[in-house]
Amino acid sequence: MNALLGWLDQRTGYKKIVNEILFENIPGGPRWRYIWGSALTFCIFVQFATGIMLWMAYSPSSQTAWESVYFIQEEMNAGWLLRGIHHYAAQLMTVLLILHLMQVVIDKAYTAPREVNYWFGLGLLFLVMALSLTGYLLPWDQKGYWATKVATNMVAITPVIGESLQKIVIGGADYGHHTLTRFFALHAGVLPGLLILLIVAHIYLFRRHGIKAKKPFRRADTPFWPEQVFRDIVAALAVMAAILALVLWFGGAHLSAPADPAERYPARPDWYFMFLFQFLKYFKGEGVLWGGIYIPAFIVGLLFLMPFIGRWKQGHRFNLIFLYTLLVGFVYLTYIAYAKDAKDEEFQFAQEQARKDAERIRVLAKAPAGIPQGGATSLLRSDPYTQGPKIFADKCASCHAYGGMDGLGRELKEPPSAPDLKGVGSREWLAGFVDPDQIATAKYFGGTHFVDRDGGNQSRMVEYVMGLRDLSPSGQEELAKVVAAVSAQAELKSQKGLDEADSDLIQEGSDLFWDGITGVDEACIDCHGWDGEESSESRTPDLTGWMSREYMIEFIKNPEHPRFYGSGNDRMPAYGEEGTLTVQQIGLVVDWLRGEWYEPVDEQMP
Amino acid sequence: MAHTNLPEKTKLENEKEPIPEEDAKPENAERREFMIKAGSVCLGGAVAIPPIAAGIAVLMDPLRRKQGDADFTRVTLLDALTEDGTPKKFTIYADKQDAWNKFPNTAIGAIYLCRKSDGKIDAFNVVCPHLGCAVVFRESERDYYCPCHNSAFDLETGTQAPDSPSARGLDSLEVKVENEGEVWVKFQNFQPGIADKKAIV
Numbered sequence: 001m002n003a004l005l006g007w008l009d010q011r012t013g014y015k016k017i018v019n020e021i022l023f024e025n026i027p028g029g030p031r032w033r034y035i036w037g038s039a040l041t042f043c044i045f046v047q048f049a050t051g052i053m054l055w056m057a058y059s060p061s062s063q064t065a066w067e068s069v070y071f072i073q074e075e076m077n078a079g080w081l082l083r084g085i086h087h088y089a090a091q092l093m094t095v096l097l098i099l100h101l102m103q104v105v106i107d108k109a110y111t112a113p114r115e116v117n118y119w120f121g122l123g124l125l126f127l128v129m130a131l132s133l134t135g136y137l138l139p140w141d142q143k144g145y146w147a148t149k150v151a152t153n154m155v156a157i158t159p160v161i162g163e164s165l166q167k168i169v170i171g172g173a174d175y176g177h178h179t180l181t182r183f184f185a186l187h188a189g190v191l192p193g194l195l196i197l198l199i200v201a202h203i204y205l206f207r208r209h210g211i212k213a214k215k216p217f218r219r220a221d222t223p224f225w226p227e228q229v230f231r232d233i234v235a236a237l238a239v240m241a242a243i244l245a246l247v248l249w250f251g252g253a254h255l256s257a258p259a260d261p262a263e264r265y266p267a268r269p270d271w272y273f274m275f276l277f278q279f280l281k282y283f284k285g286e287g288v289l290w291g292g293i294y295i296p297a298f299i300v301g302l303l304f305l306m307p308f309i310g311r312w313k314q315g316h317r318f319n320l321i322f323l324y325t326l327l328v329g330f331v332y333l334t335y336i337a338y339a340k341d342a343k344d345e346e347f348q349f350a351q352e353q354a355r356k357d358a359e360r361i362r363v364l365a366k367a368p369a370g371i372p373q374g375g376a377t378s379l380l381r382s383d384p385y386t387q388g389p390k391i392f393a394d395k396c397a398s399c400h401a402y403g404g405m406d407g408l409g410r411e412l413k414e415p416p417s418a419p420d421l422k423g424v425g426s427r428e429w430l431a432g433f434v435d436p437d438q439i440a441t442a443k444y445f446g447g448t449h450f451v452d453r454d455g456g457n458q459s460r461m462v463e464y465v466m467g468l469r470d471l472s473p474s475g476q477e478e479l480a481k482v483v484a485a486v487s488a489q490a491e492l493k494s495q496k497g498l499d500e501a502d503s504d505l506i507q508e509g510s511d512l513f514w515d516g517i518t519g520v521d522e523a524c525i526d527c528h529g530w531d532g533e534e535s536s537e538s539r540t541p542d543l544t545g546w547m548s549r550e551y552m553i554e555f556i557k558n559p560e561h562p563r564f565y566g567s568g569n570d571r572m573p574a575y576g577e578e579g580t581l582t583v584q585q586i587g588l589v590v591d592w593l594r595g596e597w598y599e600p601v602d603e604q605m606p
Numbered sequence: 607m608a609h610t611n612l613p614e615k616t617k618l619e620n621e622k623e624p625i626p627e628e629d630a631k632p633e634n635a636e637r638r639e640f641m642i643k644a645g646s647v648c649l650g651g652a653v654a655i656p657p658i659a660a661g662i663a664v665l666m667d668p669l670r671r672k673q674g675d676a677d678f679t680r681v682t683l684l685d686a687l688t689e690d691g692t693p694k695k696f697t698i699y700a701d702k703q704d705a706w707n708k709f710p711n712t713a714i715g716a717i718y719l720c721r722k723s724d725g726k727i728d729a730f731n732v733v734c735p736h737l738g739c740a741v742v743f744r745e746s747e748r749d750y751y752c753p754c755h756n757s758a759f760d761l762e763t764g765t766q767a768p769d770s771p772s773a774r775g776l777d778s779l780e781v782k783v784e785n786e787g788e789v790w791v792k793f794q795n796f797q798p799g800i801a802d803k804k805a806i807v
Contacts, residue, residue, distance in 0.1 A: 042653070045654070045657075046657045049654075049657045049658055049661055050657045050660065050661055052661070053660070053661030053662075053664050053665055054664075056664070056665060057664060057667075064706075067706040067707070068705070068706065070706060071705050071706040072664065075706070076664050076667040077663040077664055077666065077667040077670065078659075078660045078663035078664055079664050079667070081656075081660040081663075082657075082660040082661055082663070082664045085656060085657050085660055089657075225643075225646075226639065226642045226643040226646050227639075227642055229646050229650075230642045230643075230645055230646045230649075233645075233646050233649045233650045233653060234649065236650075236653045237649055237652070237653045240653050240656055240657075243656075244656060365706070369708070370703075370706070370707065370708035371706050371707055371708075372707075373707055373709065
C-alpha cells in the first residue's frame with residue numbers, strides 16, 4: 001500500500017497538497033467562529049450532489065418541466081426528499097452567506113491584503129442569489145412562473161438595452177420553452193461553473209493570506225487537522241440537521257399548480273427576495289428605475305468599495321453601520337411585506353385558491369388517464385371542480401348564489417337577485433321551488449321579476465305555487481311524484497341510484513304532469529312542454545330534459561330561446577350568444593353545478 | 607511539553623502561550639486527539655449520507671418499475687398474410703407509460719409475420735438479439751439480416767447463421783388466431799447479447 005502511494009506521490013505530488021490542506025496553521029488554535037466557510041462549502045457540496053441527481057430526472061420544456069418535477073416529487077423513490085434537501089439547502093445557504101459576510105466585516109477580514117478575496121466572496125454571494133433566482137423558475141409551477149416574471153420584467157426597465165436584454169434572457173418575447181432551456185443552462189451549467197472557479201480562487205487566496213485570527217489567542221497554534229476539521233464537521237452536521245428538519249417540517253419543497261399564464265396567481269418571490277419586492281412598492285411610475293436598478297447598484301458598489309473605505313480612520317465604523325443598516329432594512333422590509341400580506345384578504349384568498357389548485361392537480365395527475373402529452377396545465381383548465389366555481393364567481397354570482405355564497409366560499413357582494421343554484425336539478429331543490437313558503441324567497445324567485453314584492457303582479461308560476469298551499473295529503477304525494485319525474489330529467493350523478501329505484505314513481509309523476517294534481521285546476525302541461533311535446537306558451541320553459549347537461553348548456557347560451565323563457569326572460573344574459581363564455585366554459589360551470597367531476601376511486605373499497 | 611504528536615510541518619511558536627491543562631498530559635492528549643480524528647472521519651462520512659443516499663435512491667428508481675406482463679395485441683387479419691412463406695412486417699401498437707406521460711395506442715415495436723403453407727404462423731421480433739439493431743428481410747438471400755454487425759437468421763426457424771455474431775436466433779413471439787381470422791401476437795422485448803432468450807420486464 002505504501003509503495004503504491006509512494007508511486008502515486010512521485011507522479012502527482014499529492015502528499016504535499018494534502019499536507020498543505022490538512023496542516024495549515026491556525027494561529028491561536030481552533031475556534032468555532034471559523035466554521036462559516038466550511039459550512040458554506042458543505043452546502044455547495046450538497047447542492048452539487050443533489051442537483052446533479054435532480055438533473056437526471058428533470059426535463060426543461062414548458063410541457064414537461066412541471067410534469068418531470070411532479071414525477072420526481074410524487075412518484076420517484078425518495079424524490080421528495082432529494083428535492084427537499086436541494087430546496088432547503090439553498091435557503092440555508094443564503095442565511096449562511098449573510099452571516100459569513102457579517103463576520104468578515106466585523107472581524108475586519110476584508111482589509112489589506114484580503115481585498116480581492118473579499119470581492120470574490122461578494123461575487124459568490126451574488127452567484128448564489130442568481131442560482132436561487134434561476135432555480136425558482138425551473139419547476140414551472142405557478143409560484144416560480146409568476147415570481148420570476150416580475151424579476152425578468154425588472155431586466156426590461158434597464159435603460160437603452162432593457163428590451164433586447166429581456167428577450168435574450170427569456171429566449172423570446174414571452175415565457176416558453178427557451179426560457180426554461182436558458183434558465184436551466186444558467187442554473188446547472190454557467191453559474192455552477194463560475195461558482196467553482198470563484199470558490200477555488202476564494203479558498204486559494206484564503207490559504208495564501210491565512211486565517212484572519214481572532215485575538216487574543218486562547219491557546220497555542222494548531223494545524224487545521226484534526227481539531228478545526230472536527231469543528232467544521234460538527235458545523236456541517238448542524239447544517240445537514242437543519243436542512244432535514246426543514247424538509248420534514250414542511251413535508252418537502254412545495255410544488256404549486258403548473259404554470260398557466262391565463263390563471264392569476266398571487267406572485268411573491270421567495271423570502272430572501274421579499275425585501276426587494278417590498279422596496280419596489282415605494283417607487284411609482286418610472287421611479288422603478290431607482291428602486292430596481294440605481295439604488296441596488298449603488299449599494300452593491302458600496303459593498304465592493306468597503307475594503308478601501310475601511311482603511312480610512314472612521315471607515316471601518318462606517319462600513320459596520322452601513323452593513324447593519326442594510327441588515328435592519330432587509331429584516332424590516334421583509335417583515336412589512338409579510339405583515340401586509342397577512343392582513344390582505346384578497347391575497348389570503350388567492351393563496352387559498354392556489355393551495356386548492358396545487359392539491360387538485362395532484363389528484364388529476366394521479367388519475368388513470370394520467371398527464372396528457374401536451375402537459376398538465378390542461379388538466380386544471382378542463383376540470384369542472386376547479387374552473388366551475390371560478391367561472392361562477394366571476395360571471396354568475398352577481399345575481400345567483402351558490403349555497404348563499406359566491407361559489408368560491410365568499411360572501412356575495414350584493415343580495416342575490418336570482419335563484420340559488422346549489423343542488424339545482426335535484427328533487428330537494430325542485431321540492432323547495434314548488435313550496436309556497438320558499439318560491440318567493442331569495443333562494444328561488446324572490447329577487448326576480450317573477451315576484452312582485454309589493455304583492456300582486458306575480459308570474460303565473462309563482463301564483464300556481466302559492467295556490468298549492470292548501471293541498472290535500474294525496475295532492476302532496478302527487479306533487480312529490482311530479483317533482484321526482486321532472487328531477488329525473490336532470491340525470492344527476494348523485495341521484496342515479498334514487499332515480500333507478502323509483503322508476504315506477506317517476507312514471508306516475510310523468511303521467512300526473514299531463515293529468516294534473518288532485519285539487520289543482522291547471523296541469524303542468526298547460527304551460528310547459530313535456531316528454532317531447534313543446535310548451536304551449538313561448539314564455540314558459542320546456543321541461544323535457546330539464547337541467548340535464550345539454551339543457552343547462554343551451555339555457556345558459558341563450559335563455560331567451562323559445563325553448564326556455566322566450567320574451568319572458570328576466571335579466572339572464574345570453575352568455576353563449578354574446579360570447580361572454582365559451583361553450584367549454586359553460587360546460588365546466590354546468591358540470592360543476594351538476595356535481596360531475598373526476599373523483600379518485602378509493603382503492604380501499606372492495 | 608505536549609504537541610509532540612503534532613506534525614513537524616506545523617509552526618510551533620507558542621512556547622510563551624499558556625497551555626491548557628488537559629494538553630499537558632501526553633496520554634490524555636493522545637487519546638483525545640485520536641477521538642477527535644475518529645470522530646471527524648465518522649461524522650464527516652455521516653454528514654454526506656443524506657444528500658447522496660437520496661440521490662442514489664432517485665437514481666435507482668427505474669429498477670423498481672416493471673413493464674408488467676405482456677398482453678396479446680391484435681396485429682392484422684389472416685387474409686393479409688400470403689401463404690408463400692414471404693414474411694411481412696407489422697408495427698405493434700399498444701398503450702405506453704413513459705415516466706409521467708401515458709401514450710395511448712402508440713407504436714412500441716415491430717414484428718415479422720410469416721404464414722407457412724401448412725397454415726402455421728411464425729412471428730419474430732425485428733430487434734436483433736445480438737445488440738438490438740433492427741433486422742430486415744432479404745429477398746435475395748431469403749433470410750433475415752441485421753445491417754449493423756452482419757448477423758443473418760434463417761427464414762424458417764430464425765436460427766442464426768454459423769458465422770453470425772449473434773449469440774441466439776431471432777426472438778419468436780407467441781401467436782394466436784382469434785375471432786375467425788384475426789392474428790394476435792404477444793409482443794415482448796428480450797435481453798440482447800446473451801444466448802438465453804430472457805424477456806425484459
